[in-house]
Amino acid sequence: MNAHKRRQMYERLQAALPAPTTELHYRSPFELLIAVILSAQATDKSVNQATATLFQAASTPQAMLALGVDGVKAHVRRIGLFNSKAQNIIKTCRILVEQHGGQVPRDRAALEALPGVGRKTANVVLNTAFGEPTIAVDTHIFRVANRTGLAPGKTVRQVEDRLLKVTPPEFRHDAHHWLILHGRYTCTARRPRCGQCLIADLCDWPDKAAAVAAAGTAQAA
Structure with a gap:
């Protein structure tokens, strides 16, 4: 894809969704951090269901520490890997309180030093909570x-x-959200919706025509 096509692609995505954001529910950088830790190998829907009650019980690192590992587990046990995630959340909260004054650091190295936080999670927090032009690749x-x-x-x-x-x-600031939403709802893994894709004519995928034809056959049937 050449530079002209890339610009056209982003312009169309921007026109369709001028202010994209995450589908995770959060009210603060801390809640976003916890939600993203929980989202590994889990859907945003399941995370939002868990954090609806978790954040009512504890919306700060101090309050989360008071819940303890078992208290966190009680809210997130329906999420995959909930045991290790609950442990990482408590460890992360302890570091936030002891080393960062209870605040989420706006620094990649400090974020990646937190248990359960890798480069992708750090990129999401830096982008969505702090407005940095990072791109988290999932x-x-x-x-x-x-x-x-x-x-x-x-x-x-x-x-x-x-x-x-x-x-x-x-x-760059919004690219992460445009691309993740496009992949989640249009350019899906098994049955990409090429016939409804607003950037289909710019796409270089060699199987695009076959996907459009298959979709048309399915609709006709």
């Missing part, structure tokens, strides 16, 4: 970047680095 973005030809790469880090390089500066 499975959806990895797929969209490779399938469309926007920013091909064999690893998540390669795709992230490529996206940061080829995305025009004015689109």
Whole structure:
């Protein structure tokens, strides 16, 4: 995909959704951090169901510490890997209280030093809570970047680095949300909705025509 196509793609995504944001529910950087920790290998819907009660019980690191591991587990036990996630949340809250005055740090190294927080989670927090032009590459973005030809790469880090390089500066802040939502609802893994895709004519996916034809056949049936 050349630079002109990339710009057109982002312009269309921007026109369709001028102010994209995460589908996770949160009211503070701390709540966002906890929600993203919980979202690993879990759907945003299941995380939102868990945090609806968790954040009522504890919306600060201090309050979360008071709940303890078992208290956190009581709210998140329906989420995958809830045992390790609850432990990481309590460890993270202790570090936030003891080393950061109870605040979420606006620093990549400090964020990645927190238990349960990797580069992707740090990127989400930096972007969504603090407005940094980072791009957190998850499975959806990895797929969209490779399938469309926007920013091909064999690893998540390669795709992230490529996206940061080829995305025009004015689109970098929102690129993460546009691409994840596009991958979640349009450029899906098994049955991409190419017939309804607003950037289909810009996409370099070689199987695009077959996907459109298959969708048309299914609708006709």
